[in-house]
Amino acid sequence: MGYLNYILKYMVVTLGILVSGQLPGYSQTCCSGGVPLSGNIGFEGAARGTLQMELSYDLNYLATLKTGSEIYEDGARQRITHSLLVKAGYSINHWFAIDALFSYVFQGRKITFDDQINQVDTRGLGDAVLMAKFILSNVSETGSELQLGIGPKLPLGRSDLTNDFDITLNADMQPGSGSWDLISWAYYARQFVKRPTTVASARIVGRLNGKNREYLGTQTYSFGNSVQVYLGIGDKVVWGNMIFSPSLSLRYRYADGDQINGQILDNTGGQWINFLPAVSWHLRPNSILHFVPELPLYSDVGGTQLTPTFRMQVGFYHSFGRISKNKSNTYQL
Amino acid sequence: MIGFVHGDEARAYPHDILDWHEIINDRVGDANISVTYCPLTGTGIGWNREIDGKVTTFGVSGLLYNSNLIPYDRNTGSNWSQIRLDCVNGELRGKEVEVFPLVETTWLTWKEMYPSTSVVSRNTGHNRSYGRYPYGNYRTDHDYLIFPVANEDDRFQSKERVLGIVQSGSVRVYSFAGFGDKVTVINDELNGRDVVVAGNKEDNFMVSYINDPGDGSTLSFSAVQEQYPVVMTDGEGNMWDVSGRAVAGPRKDARLSPAPSFMGYWFSFAAFYPDLTIYGDS
Numbered sequence: 001m002g003y004l005n006y007i008l009k010y011m012v013v014t015l016g017i018l019v020s021g022q023l024p025g026y027s028q029t030c031c032s033g034g035v036p037l038s039g040n041i042g043f044e045g046a047a048r049g050t051l052q053m054e055l056s057y058d059l060n061y062l063a064t065l066k067t068g069s070e071i072y073e074d075g076a077r078q079r080i081t082h083s084l085l086v087k088a089g090y091s092i093n094h095w096f097a098i099d100a101l102f103s104y105v106f107q108g109r110k111i112t113f114d115d116q117i118n119q120v121d122t123r124g125l126g127d128a129v130l131m132a133k134f135i136l137s138n139v140s141e142t143g144s145e146l147q148l149g150i151g152p153k154l155p156l157g158r159s160d161l162t163n164d165f166d167i168t169l170n171a172d173m174q175p176g177s178g179s180w181d182l183i184s185w186a187y188y189a190r191q192f193v194k195r196p197t198t199v200a201s202a203r204i205v206g207r208l209n210g211k212n213r214e215y216l217g218t219q220t221y222s223f224g225n226s227v228q229v230y231l232g233i234g235d236k237v238v239w240g241n242m243i244f245s246p247s248l249s250l251r252y253r254y255a256d257g258d259q260i261n262g263q264i265l266d267n268t269g270g271q272w273i274n275f276l277p278a279v280s281w282h283l284r285p286n287s288i289l290h291f292v293p294e295l296p297l298y299s300d301v302g303g304t305q306l307t308p309t310f311r312m313q314v315g316f317y318h319s320f321g322r323i324s325k326n327k328s329n330t331y332q333l
Numbered sequence: 334m335i336g337f338v339h340g341d342e343a344r345a346y347p348h349d350i351l352d353w354h355e356i357i358n359d360r361v362g363d364a365n366i367s368v369t370y371c372p373l374t375g376t377g378i379g380w381n382r383e384i385d386g387k388v389t390t391f392g393v394s395g396l397l398y399n400s401n402l403i404p405y406d407r408n409t410g411s412n413w414s415q416i417r418l419d420c421v422n423g424e425l426r427g428k429e430v431e432v433f434p435l436v437e438t439t440w441l442t443w444k445e446m447y448p449s450t451s452v453v454s455r456n457t458g459h460n461r462s463y464g465r466y467p468y469g470n471y472r473t474d475h476d477y478l479i480f481p482v483a484n485e486d487d488r489f490q491s492k493e494r495v496l497g498i499v500q501s502g503s504v505r506v507y508s509f510a511g512f513g514d515k516v517t518v519i520n521d522e523l524n525g526r527d528v529v530v531a532g533n534k535e536d537n538f539m540v541s542y543i544n545d546p547g548d549g550s551t552l553s554f555s556a557v558q559e560q561y562p563v564v565m566t567d568g569e570g571n572m573w574d575v576s577g578r579a580v581a582g583p584r585k586d587a588r589l590s591p592a593p594s595f596m597g598y599w600f601s602f603a604a605f606y607p608d609l610t611i612y613g614d615s
């Protein structure tokens with residue numbers, strides 16, 4: 001292992017760039033395979049002293065290879081990200097609340113050529129988000145709700161995991177980004193006048209990403225800044241003695257390309273539009289089970305990337321404290 | 334593109350395909366060749382994929398060392414360093430690569446040299462946009478390296494394409510600056526071996542050979558113009574083509590052994606061989 005030890009510093013795993021067997025090639029994986037932090041932060045408003053908790057499992061399955069908006073038929077490459085998300089929110093008073101989101105990540109990437117399989121797996125504590133929220137209006141009082149939030153993304157996850165050869169893995173396979181980021185968030189929901197159980201909502205999440213200054217030891221890496229826009233409509237229906245909240249949402253996400261040493265990294269960034277037909281089951285007034293599949297409608301990626309094929313999330317929500325009677329029914333994915 | 338001549342057969346391997354797939358395992362005549370190409374270091378090297386009498390194929394391991402491709406052989410799973418030209422990990426560790434001479438040039442020049450050449454088809458069985466270079470401005474931006482390298486040297490710009498001869502641990506680099514718009518021949522000596530380098534900046538190629546036609550003698554080469562694929566002649570009146578074969582003269586069909594050499598971005602030679610010398614430097 002002497003030689004191998006010697007070269008470790010300048011040896012990297014780059015299955016994300018172009019990996020081939022005899023004649024297959026693959027492109028760099030995209031940042032859309034990462035941990036779903038910014039899309040999950042933020043609870044709805046709640047009464048003073050209310051503690052809201054949620055435990056979710058998120059599956060992101062990527063097997064669609066695209067150049068721009070063109071799909072390449074290629075079944076040789078898969079990427080799966082499993083994320084366990086723990087979210088907590090506490091309403092300090094009528095106007096202010098704080099939310100926190102923690103993650104644990106399992107990532108796998110499989111490349112198949114002929115009968116040979118190259119599998120890379122990582123797991124670990126992911127990054128976390130803290131957010132201060134300002135509740136400008138509450139749906140239970142005015143029929144509409146407006147919240148603004150801002151907070152840091154904390155680099156709790158490791159960004160220097162290595163493979164079996166003790167070689168540092170690329171940024172896209174690390175559970176953490178190694179950078180402090182700034183997340184801004186805005187949420188608006190409005191009840192329908194003639195049918196108060198029906199709520200339309202919109203959410204915008206912006207993410208300004210910092211730099212990992214110790215990427216591969218000597219380089220800087222920053223994921224591309226991104227913005228996400230959610231538009232949704234949901235209702236509450238009674239079936240037997242059970243209450244469900246079906247909802248339909250669209251998610252638009254735009255991400256700049258990642259940067260290495262200030263240079264835009266090709267085959268990163270892009271824009272995606274997904275459709276989210278979700279349903280929540282109200283087990284109790286303060287307990288909800290939700291299921292949110294996410295289906296890609298359109299994407300235009302930078303260069304050539306493996307991009308999401310299917311995504312889903314299941315979760316359990318529980319609140320401790322006073323329950324809002326007119327809680328919004330559009331689940332915030 | 335990268336060209337290979339074996340016997341009477343010439344084959345072209347377009348960068349359009351190599352940029353995406355990096356390795357093409359091929360058989361030209363009786364030569365089992367792997368054309369290995371690393372888009373990040375710009376190095377295209379022909380490897381003999383017959384090792385210890387067994388034919389294998391090479392694949393891309395997904396590893397890089399000094400930003401350079403690490404192929405693996407499918408018979409043993411051993412990892413090889415493309416620029417070091419040896420096996421760095423696995424059952425065959427320490428074994429050196431036997432190289433085939435390649436000619437990296439433009440399609441226009443290659444077509445002029447070998448009009449009947451075959452070309453690797455884009456019908457690879459894989460759906461890729463072969464006309465698109467997948468690394469953006471990487472090959473022209475001298476400040477843009479995706480991965481760290483062990484040694485940086487600013488005597489040339491990082492992405493300047495040079496020819497490096499790797500001869501028993503000694504490395505000498507030749508730049509296009511020493512060549513003009515006509516074929517130029519350099520008779521040189523490296524680590525006790527006489528070598529000859531032929532190139533043309535305008536037509537965008539450099540090749541090198543051991544100056545030994547097979548009988549231990551040393552020839553004095555000079556350039557031949559406008560007779561592609563012939564690029565050199567010698568004091569005996571032999572005409573030598575770009576693949577190192579005597580195509581006319583008393584030594585007709587003799588072959589020069591290829592000097593272990595390849596084209597690549599300057600930074601990659603500096604990273605792997607910090608003690609290299611540059612032809613023309615005092």
